[in-house]
Amino acid sequence: MIALNQISLFYTVLTVVTVVIAAIPRTDYDVIVVGGGPSGLSAASGLSRVLRSVALFDSGVYRNGPTRNMHDVIGSDGAVPSEFRNNARKGISRYQKTSFIDKNVTSIENNMDGTFIATIDGGKTYTARKVILGTGIKDDIPNTPGLQKAFGKGIYWCPWCDGYEHRNQTMGILGPMSEIYGSIRELHSTLNKDIVAYVNGTDTAEQKAKLTKEHPNWQNVLKAYNIRVNNKLILNITRTQDGGQHQDPVTGQMFDKFRIFFTDGSYEERDAFITNFPTEQRSHLPSQMGLQMIGPKINTTRPGLRTSLDGVWGVGDANSDDSTNVPHAMASGKKAAVYCHVELAQEELDADASAVQGRSMLSRRAMEEETERKMGSDIEDLYERLRRA
Numbered sequence: 001m002i003a004l005n006q007i008s009l010f011y012t013v014l015t016v017v018t019v020v021i022a023a024i025p026r027t028d029y030d031v032i033v034v035g036g037g038p039s040g041l042s043a044a045s046g047l048s049r050v051l052r053s054v055a056l057f058d059s060g061v062y063r064n065g066p067t068r069n070m071h072d073v074i075g076s077d078g079a080v081p082s083e084f085r086n087n088a089r090k091g092i093s094r095y096q097k098t099s100f101i102d103k104n105v106t107s108i109e110n111n112m113d114g115t116f117i118a119t120i121d122g123g124k125t126y127t128a129r130k131v132i133l134g135t136g137i138k139d140d141i142p143n144t145p146g147l148q149k150a151f152g153k154g155i156y157w158c159p160w161c162d163g164y165e166h167r168n169q170t171m172g173i174l175g176p177m178s179e180i181y182g183s184i185r186e187l188h189s190t191l192n193k194d195i196v197a198y199v200n201g202t203d204t205a206e207q208k209a210k211l212t213k214e215h216p217n218w219q220n221v222l223k224a225y226n227i228r229v230n231n232k233l234i235l236n237i238t239r240t241q242d243g244g245q246h247q248d249p250v251t252g253q254m255f256d257k258f259r260i261f262f263t264d265g266s267y268e269e270r271d272a273f274i275t276n277f278p279t280e281q282r283s284h285l286p287s288q289m290g291l292q293m294i295g296p297k298i299n300t301t302r303p304g305l306r307t308s309l310d311g312v313w314g315v316g317d318a319n320s321d322d323s324t325n326v327p328h329a330m331a332s333g334k335k336a337a338v339y340c341h342v343e344l345a346q347e348e349l350d351a352d353a354s355a356v357q358g359r360s361m362l363s364r365r366a367m368e369e370e371t372e373r374k375m376g377s378d379i380e381d382l383y384e385r386l387r388r389a
Contacts, residue, residue, distance in 0.1 A: 023351060024347065025113045028128065030047070030128060030129055031052055031344075032108070032126060032131045033055070033057070034057050034105050035134030035135045036058025036060070036134075037062050037085070037329060038316065038330045039317070040058070040132070040333060041089070042315075042329065042333025042334050043333035043337045045088070045091065045337070046336075046341070047337045047340065048092055048097040050341050051095070053097055053099075055126050057104070059104040065081060067081060067156070068254075072327060073326045104121050105118050114129070131311060131312045131313070132336050133283070134316045134329070135283035137281055138281075140280060145236035147174075147236075149239075150237060150258070155272065157277070159186045159187055160325060163192075164191070164252065167191045168193075169192065170271045171191075171270065171272055172195070172196050173196070173197040174198055175277055176199060177197070177204065177207035177231075180197045180211070180276065181218050181221070184227060187274065188225050196230055196270070197227060197228070197229045198232075198234060200233060200234045201233050203231035232263070233262060237258055238259045238261065240257045240259055258271070279317075280296045291307045292308035294320040295320075297318065297320040298314035298320060299320050304335065304338075304339030306339070311343075313339070316332055319332060
């Protein structure tokens, strides 16, 4: 007959053997950040400050790459975008926690253990426990000759970024008829009074109906502000003066000049243009990773700018905050960095707590080692008898 103390010892041994101690997966880095613009750099800075290891991947393509200067950025107003990025890297590098990898990320896969594998051009892979996507968006600029070349230099999309430098100048609006109201509202009250909307053949009943649905008083606004709509088809936009070379250092104004030519042979002159073209994700990664979207933006409505996939954050222009500027990008990068660090830390605390529990049970096992030794072959006999029972 099996002694009761033997049965007790058996279950003690069985419990010790089956204890599962949570472990932190081993990865190359704590966090992979994709995107070397303001949002990605801010995320890397925030993570480096708390000594998290980061791999920041930078494809070298930026939405504000064509712009002359960055504005409305406290402490860096007027900075050249490339100089801003270089200075940011220098500041982050002093923490010695971020590796800058100037390569394009082709895919990110989610492992069974919850970690991630990023593959870059050429096939090299990197692993991390978390991912922050600061991959940005791109403007769907029409192929109108001269437009893409001038974009960001006298032709812009954000009045906070470039409107001040072109204040009190003749202004044109480029984009569909249904989108002109927002630009008028942002410009006319303070920045520009002489405004013409160049809608390129979109002054249609359908477009007007859409505009009326969203802004029922739009016609009264155009009349009150003396805003003209030009529906002619645009042939090309030609720069006749470069505001990069013609500036007033006292007032900060840039004096660009353009001629907008139409297919009927006529043209008009404007000093600057604001655009209302649609945007889309610059990177294919959100789609490849199966992230939920809100329109063209990554859905980051979960707390802390988390995406629909656990362990992944979306920051900057790419996310659904519905704000696209450098201060927003930096703020979102910092916010994601904080939540990401706290989530990593919680996982580590949970793992440590499990390890302590496991060590406690193992210490109990150690106390019984002498009993097992004295029992000699009794344990083996016990297993055999239980197997036959």
